[in-house]
Amino acid sequence: MSLEPALRRQLVALLGADWVRDDQVTRFSYRCDGLTLHPSLPAGVVFPGDHDQVVGVVKLLHAAGVSFLPRGAGTGLSGGAVPTTGAVIIELVRLNRIGPVNEIDRTIEVGPGVVNIQVSHAARAHGLYFVPDPSSQKACSVGGNVAENSGGPHTLKYGVTVNHILALDVVLPDGSAHRVGGESWASPGADLLALLIGSEGTLCIVTNIICRLTPLPPAVQTLLAVFNDVQQACEAVSAIIRAGIVPAALEMIDNTVIRAIEQTISAGFPTDAEAVLIIELEDIEAGITDELAAVRRILGQVGTHEIRVAEDEAARARIWRARKEAFGAIGALSPSFYTQDGVIPRGALPRVLARVNQIGRDHGLTIANVFHAGDGNLHPLILYDAHDPDQVAATHEVGRRILELCLAEGGTLSGEHGIGLEKNSLMDRVYSSTTLDHMAEVRAVFNPNARLNPGKMLPEPGKCGDIKSVAALRAKSGIQV
Amino acid sequence: MSDARVFAPADTGSLLAWLRAGYAAKRPFWIAGQGDPHPDPAALQLDLSAFNQTLFFDPDDMVVGVGVGKKHLALQKELAAEGMGLPVNPWFDDDTVGSLVAKNRFGPERLYRGGVRDWVIGMTYATVDGRLIEVGGRVVKNVTGYDLARFMVGNRGELAVLLSVNFKLMPLPHQPEALLFRGPAEAWPRAVAALIKAHIPLDWAQVRLAAGTVRLGVGISGGTARRRSLKVSLEETTGAAWSAPEQSPDESLFHRLADGPALAGLTGAAPVHAYGRLATSVLLQQENYRQDCQVIHPIGADIHRFVANPSVLSANEPEAGVSWVLEQAPPDCAIRRLPAKTPEAVLHQKLKASFDPCGCLPSHFHGG
Ligand SMILES: Cc1cc2nc3c(=O)[nH]c(=O)nc-3n(C[C@H](O)[C@H](O)[C@H](O)COP(=O)(O)OP(=O)(O)OC[C@H]3O[C@@H](n4cnc5c(N)ncnc54)[C@H](O)[C@@H]3O)c2cc1C
Numbered sequence: 093m094s095l096e097p098a099l100r101r102q103l104v105a106l107l108g109a110d111w112v113r114d115d116q117v118t119r120f121s122y123r124c125d126g127l128t129l130h131p132s133l134p135a136g137v138v139f140p141g142d143h144d145q146v147v148g149v150v151k152l153l154h155a156a157g158v159s160f161l162p163r164g165a166g167t168g169l170s171g172g173a174v175p176t177t178g179a180v181i182i183e184l185v186r187l188n189r190i191g192p193v194n195e196i197d198r199t200i201e202v203g204p205g206v207v208n209i210q211v212s213h214a215a216r217a218h219g220l221y222f223v224p225d226p227s228s229q230k231a232c233s234v235g236g237n238v239a240e241n242s243g244g245p246h247t248l249k250y251g252v253t254v255n256h257i258l259a260l261d262v263v264l265p266d267g268s269a270h271r272v273g274g275e276s277w278a279s280p281g282a283d284l285l286a287l288l289i290g291s292e293g294t295l296c297i298v299t300n301i302i303c304r305l306t307p308l309p310p311a312v313q314t315l316l317a318v319f320n321d322v323q324q325a326c327e328a329v330s331a332i333i334r335a336g337i338v339p340a341a342l343e344m345i346d347n348t349v350i351r352a353i354e355q356t357i358s359a360g361f362p363t364d365a366e367a368v369l370i371i372e373l374e375d376i377e378a379g380i381t382d383e384l385a386a387v388r389r390i391l392g393q394v395g396t397h398e399i400r401v402a403e404d405e406a407a408r409a410r411i412w413r414a415r416k417e418a419f420g421a422i423g424a425l426s427p428s429f430y431t432q433d434g435v436i437p438r439g440a441l442p443r444v445l446a447r448v449n450q451i452g453r454d455h456g457l458t459i460a461n462v463f464h465a466g467d468g469n470l471h472p473l474i475l476y477d478a479h480d481p482d483q484v485a486a487t488h489e490v491g492r493r494i495l496e497l498c499l500a501e502g503g504t505l506s507g508e509h510g511i512g513l514e515k516n517s518l519m520d521r522v523y524s525s526t527t528l529d530h531m532a533e534v535r536a537v538f539n540p541n542a543r544l545n546p547g548k549m550l551p552e553p554g555k556c557g558d559i560k561s562v563a564a565l566r567a568k569s570g571i572q573v
Numbered sequence: 574m575s576d577a578r579v580f581a582p583a584d585t586g587s588l589l590a591w592l593r594a595g596y597a598a599k600r601p602f603w604i605a606g607q608g609d610p611h612p613d614p615a616a617l618q619l620d621l622s623a624f625n626q627t628l629f630f631d632p633d634d635m636v637v638g639v640g641v642g643k644k645h646l647a648l649q650k651e652l653a654a655e656g657m658g659l660p661v662n663p664w665f666d667d668d669t670v671g672s673l674v675a676k677n678r679f680g681p682e683r684l685y686r687g688g689v690r691d692w693v694i695g696m697t698y699a700t701v702d703g704r705l706i707e708v709g710g711r712v713v714k715n716v717t718g719y720d721l722a723r724f725m726v727g728n729r730g731e732l733a734v735l736l737s738v739n740f741k742l743m744p745l746p747h748q749p750e751a752l753l754f755r756g757p758a759e760a761w762p763r764a765v766a767a768l769i770k771a772h773i774p775l776d777w778a779q780v781r782l783a784a785g786t787v788r789l790g791v792g793i794s795g796g797t798a799r800r801r802s803l804k805v806s807l808e809e810t811t812g813a814a815w816s817a818p819e820q821s822p823d824e825s826l827f828h829r830l831a832d833g834p835a836l837a838g839l840t841g842a843a844p845v846h847a848y849g850r851l852a853t854s855v856l857l858q859q860e861n862y863r864q865d866c867q868v869i870h871p872i873g874a875d876i877h878r879f880v881a882n883p884s885v886l887s888a889n890e891p892e893a894g895v896s897w898v899l900e901q902a903p904p905d906c907a908i909r910r911l912p913a914k915t916p917e918a919v920l921h922q923k924l925k926a927s928f929d930p931c932g933c934l935p936s937h938f939h940g941g
Pocket of ligand 1 (some may be wrong): 125126161163164165166167171172173175225227229233234235237238239240241242243244245252293296297298419420509
């Protein structure tokens with residue numbers, strides 16, 4: 093169903109005809125985000141150009157009693173930007189203003205539609221950068237990062253998005269606008285910013301963001317540690333953390349992903365290695381040598397096959413390109429894959445990774461692993477054929493078992509991709525019904541009728557079982573990123 | 574001797590039962606350590622000192638879970654035994670973990686390590702109507718549901734009763750060393766401004782003014798070469814010498830008011846660019862209030878002002894653009910419930926009404 097005519101006229105009057113779309117092609121294009129598992133057509137898509145237009149759109153939709161949701165670049169992997177049937181998508185890409193860098197406060201003000209990597213580009217000339225660097229950073233929006241509390245390879249040492257945001261301008265589902273936070277590093281009272289960051293577009297729409305910037309490291313050393321055995325690579329991760337060393341990044345890539353990378357971008361990774369670790373150290377020149385020596389010693393003790401240190405910026409860039417484009421490279425090996433996101437205590441990595449791969453084998457599916465090992469944040473990529481219903485069913489089962497394994501190890505459902513509609517039916521495995529009810533009460537303070545991004549994050553009453561079976565039926569187009 | 578106005582539960586079960594009964598009766602109460610006293614003199618005091626256990630500590634994974642009644646210093650000692658630390662060291666020796674979190678304390682490491690919110694990974698709290706809420710978890714990265722654990726940071730006992738907190742940790746700095754600025758006394762604001770611009774990776778930095786003396790100190794760590802190099806950078810950046818304090822080189826500035834009593838005070842937060850103005854006003858006031866003890870954490874422009882006589886605080890008009898929170902004030906202090914005009918006041922009020930519909934807990938920021 094497209095937009096109701098009276099509402100459509102009002103939206104056109106506000107935004108102009110170009111920025112109100114409810115044709116078939118547009119609606120089809122916006123039926124899903126990076127998770128194609130649960131497609132659903134929006135009633136329409138609107139493209140406000142500034143904060144005031146967002147307020148205007150929200151007020152119209154609120155008055156019309158229509159549900160709606162914000163969307164950034166649509167790279168989300170938990171279905172957060174998938175419209176429930178009939179919802180209107182508020183696409184925020186046009187809010188892409190990048191304010192000047194404030195060198196003294198180390199801040200920059202950006203619109204939610206700004207692409208993540210552009211923030212660091214803008215800050216670079218001032219010797220600063222924006223720490224959160226999801227692998228999708230060339231595409232995803234800062235608004236999406238805020239909504240998902242995104243991480244990335246370099247968030248091990250310096251924290252995820254919530255640690256790098258000072259203020260937000262937000263619009264609530266009734267159209268009221270608020271500034272939360274400010275230019276200083278703290279404001280009195282409960283930490284509202286922390287509540288709104290990671291709220292997956294279910295509490296507010298973010299229209300402006302003050303990001304905190306971080307000084308670029310004076311010296312960087314990037315190592316590629318090559319292993320003949322995945323277990324040894326896991327041991328190395330645990331040993332480095334245990335030694336009290338917190339690298340800027342500590343990422344693992346297994347053999348399946350290494351082969352995919354070599355087939356697509358030829359980064360020079362050894363295709364016979366069972367796993368590689370990317371270890372990045374940052375400090376001043378005079379400090380980095382000691383840390384590098386300590387890491388080399390640990391790698392030697394756990395039996396690392398080979399240690400390559402990036403000689404120059406080009407070599408470092410090659411390693412990071414391989415890491416950041418690894419998901420895409422998997423397309424060379426499998427027509428479809430499903431990216432799982434679970435977290436475990438870091439010390440459990442050696443045994444958990446072995447079991448993850450075993451779960452895949454139990455169901456006849458290959459699992460490829462490329463993930464934020466230093467944080468214990470797993471990303472098993474389940475390879476399958478979307479045209480084979482048995483494999484689709486097996487993929488669901490494997491995904492569920494992996495998450496159960498994470499929970500059994502004292503971990504959690506998501507480290508950075510969010511709950512969305514992918515995992516909301518599993519929330520009762522993590523939190524008591526009392527806690528979930530309490531979360532629903534908090535949502536109601538902002539979003540009393542759940543009209544903003546309905547059906548996300550919190551389980552729908554009585555729907556836990558239903559959601560899983562409906563999802564299986566709908567998996568027509570495969571679960572690809 | 575037990576005080577009928579104090580309830581000190583021994584365990585979670587009895588606390589929840591007490592809360593439920595109190596909620597039905599709309600009984601006012603306040604949480605010792607987490608918030609300031611309730612303005613209603615009939616309000617009961619909730620004492621959580623029995624919730625003082627370390628629930629788990631995994632140094633290999635750099636995480637700890639601890640009851641809110643545990644003293645912050647005791648926790649740090651326990652962590653240090655395994656080479657770990659929570660990089661938040663506030664100024665009040667009596668702080669419990671509950672105070673640290675509920676009052677969003679910060680200390681000299683704010684420069685590079687952030688504040689309490691950057692280290693909280695999970696929490697258990699009780700709602701005023703006696704429900705037990707467990708949010709977040711034990712892992713260092715977690716986006717499962719609303720981040721109500723971090724949300725509770727700074728609520729000052731207005732919203733709920735915090736019971737335990739899980740933190741991620743950092744290894745203690747290796748070979749820590751304090752350095753004092755040895756330039757002319759009046760040159761410290763310029764030195765700090767230079768430090769802010771220079772991006773030198775310090776462990777902590779603070780300015781302390783006490784009894785007419787100004788001291789700017791920083792913390793560095795690492796191997797000999799690293800520390801030497803940082804010292805050279807400091808000297809080049811500020812054009813002055815830096816050297817270790819005369820006594821206890823690594824501790825004298827790092828740890829609190831070692832030579833002063835626990836005083837009442839104001840904690841303020843301002844944008845870094847306001848720092849110059851703050852510094853000047855602090856200096857001016859220094860002339861008028863020689864007995865004040867003032868501390869600035871220069872980057873982040875956080876400031877603490879401690880005084881022996883809290884009435885002095887009301888005489889000092891707080892700076893515009895700086896949000897001030899009153900700390901450790903005695904119950905009879907006239908400005909105990911300092912109003913803070915936060916831009917998000919409307920949202921705070923809505924949340925307060927949802928968390929505490931009967932107003933059992935005090936409301937420090939936004940009126941009753
Ligand atoms: C190849 C690939 C690699 C990835 N790597 C990482 C990674 O390393 N780390 C990581 O954390 N994630 C990663 N992701 C996931 C994804 O890129 C992030 O979650 C990202 O932050 C989403 O941004 P987006 O602009 O695409 O948001 P969208 O997908 O458009 O939206 C995501 C959610 O945010 C909400 N939202 C969007 N904009 C706003 C706004 N302005 N106000 C309020 N809510 C809003 C939406 O309603 C939705 O719930 C990856 C994804 C892909 C495809």
